[in-house]
Amino acid sequence: MxxxxxxxxxxxxxxxxxxxxxxxxxxxxxMLVASQRLLKGNEATIKALEPAKKEETGEEKT
Amino acid sequence: MLHRFANPTRFLRIATLVQPWMAWSTILLAGAGLYLGLLSSPADYQQGESVRIMYVHVPAAWMAMFCYTGMAVSAGVGLIWKHPLADIAAKATAPVGACFTFLALFTGALWGKPMWGTWWVWDARLTSMLVLLFLYLGYIALANAFDDPSRGTRASSILVLVGFVNVPIIKFSVDWWNTLHQPASVIKMDGPSIDASMLWPLLLMAVAFNTYYLWVLLIRIRAEIVANKIRILRLKQVHG
Amino acid sequence: MKRKHKRLTFVGLALLLIAAAVGLILSAFEESIVFFHSPTDIVEKQVSPDRRLRLGGLVEEGSVEKKGDAVVNFRVTDMANAVNVTYRGILPDLFREGQGVVAEGTYVAGVFKADEVLAKHDENYMPPEVADALKKSGKWDEMSEEMKKQGHVSGETPK
Incomplete structure (x- = not known):
């Protein structure tokens, strides 16, 4: 002790x-955790945006 | 050579490969540095145990200047050769450099109180370090102040380059003027004036701080590249 | 290619000009950037008794006298001149004979009345055993001579 x-x-x-x-x-x-969160957040946003773009182009085709 | 790494897609691939190496180096080096610094290194003949503050204070101060120098080089390359990755690297470095500067000032105050008898004095070294913190904060504010990110980058790159004069002032302030802060112990002409038993933990911690910076830098650059892609996608959606 | 070169020369020139301007400003304000004055400065220049200033140098060996009521008298030296200092208050842990010190106060009739005393430490770090060994082998005096020559502890800016 x-x-x-x-x-x-x-x-x-x-x-x-x-x-x-x-x-x-x-x-x-x-600082490290905030940076990691920023990256994950941005990656999630772009994942959400990209399928949306595909749907739009898909709608245009029909 | 530069062009190869300046390609964001290629960079992303390399960054994901290098990042775990930086993470493990940081953990192992900091572990060894903390063990040596807190447990196995001796107390100083004058300062006693309080010398252990050096093992976080000095690496933080070195990184504060290192990050600013890196930012100035990136900003210069971005301004002159228009490398998008250089601008991103400067922007990604700023918050990390600001953290290091804050830590150097904070741990310096905690070291100054018992040794010098004061938390703070307005001598050339301490004041120029405070100016460095304001330069970082000014850069961050300016880079984010414009709606058009390319204009923000231009203005803030110029600020970084102008502010770079402060870096040699910090380094040599203790030689040019008399200050309360003592002169350099490690990076000086006639070799370090610090015993090997204290130099080792200091160097280990310094390398650990450096790999930590690279680790966070890679994460932040990746985040910025993705953020740029998002911006382009959104613009396309609005206009297309 | 040409625009790149133009930008490069422009940035280079601008930086040079800024560095020159800052250098001039700093040398013009040297007197106020200096944190403290050496005993020689204070003895040679006539300072008015109501001007607050800082005195820096080494605490002269054997000069520290503790009077009652937390009053302490000592001499601050730069090896050429020495100034008597009187101070009432708590001294920092590093305050000791032969070590650097910075006192803030006024210089009245040959005595420096300090209301704040700060300790200045040097750039040498070593465990106590190493310091003892250096002292025994006689290398210690050599080293401190070197430090005095460099003016680091004496409070004189090397000219």
Whole structure:
């Protein structure tokens, strides 16, 4: 237990070190997830648009 | 050479292949960097344990400048040679670079408080870094401000190129003027003035940040290419 | 092809001009971009007692005197000149003799009255054992001489 406590305390600088690492991790993960979502969203939109285009051309033929 | 990669369809194929490699490199390098940085590296003789903030602060600051340089090169190529992929790369880099700049400032404040005795000072290094954040935000705002995306690209590319003068100012601010921020420890003429036991975690984290950037960049470029296709399809539907 | 070249020269020229303009502006404002003044600056230039300024340099070895009531007196030196500083308040963790320091306040009658003291750290990072080994082998003084020459800690801009 003491080992963990000591590790978290970081010689008294834990209050500065941990927020640095946690905020860095959070910002980078949020950026990654947001980018992945943007890509998936766009891919879904284009999938929805492309069949619609085909239907339109199909209607024109009949 | 450039033309080959500038073909968006070919790029999409390469990007999907490279992306998992970047993802795994990031995870493995960051894992190793965190282990060395938080557990196995020693405390500094002056700064004690607080030196560990360096392993996120310095890579973030390097990437902030690296991303801006990449953006300036892409914007220049886009402006001069009209490569559509170059414009897309610049646009896709901006939010990631802004994140890195924010993190460099944020972790710098957390490091400055215990060591210097202040969260923030208006010295040349810190101020020019804040200017970099505003340049990123200004670029993002400008690129999205126009209804006609090609006009937005032109205006924002010019902003990026003009703002590039700030990058050498950031790098050399600590040599040109006296600042509260200390001079460079790693990238300098007479070799790094940092012990190997601390240089290793720093370099591992720096490479991890770099592969992370490439990972997110590939995702964002793919998203932009698809977004452009959507725009063209919608225009066709409206007019056709 | 020709239009590309035209654009290239235009962008290149524009960037050169901007760099030159920014360079001129920065050198014109050098005095206000500088974060602190060295003891030599402050001793040689006559500064009016109501002007706030920052003094930067090394805390002279053996000069720190802790008086009661959180008042501390010390001398800041750039190896050529030294200035007496008096300060009341909490010192940062890195404040120690022989280390860089930046004090903000006023210079009145030969004493610098600081109301804020910031520590400046150097660009050397190493574990304590390595620092001890360097000190023992005598390489330490060589290294700090080198640092002083470069003006990094002395607060003087290398000219």
């Amino acid at each position: 003491d080992v963990i406590k000591e590790f978290l305390d970081m010689g008294g600088y834990g209050g500065y070190i941990w927020p640095s690492y946690i905020v860095t991790a959070v910002v980078l993960i949020v």
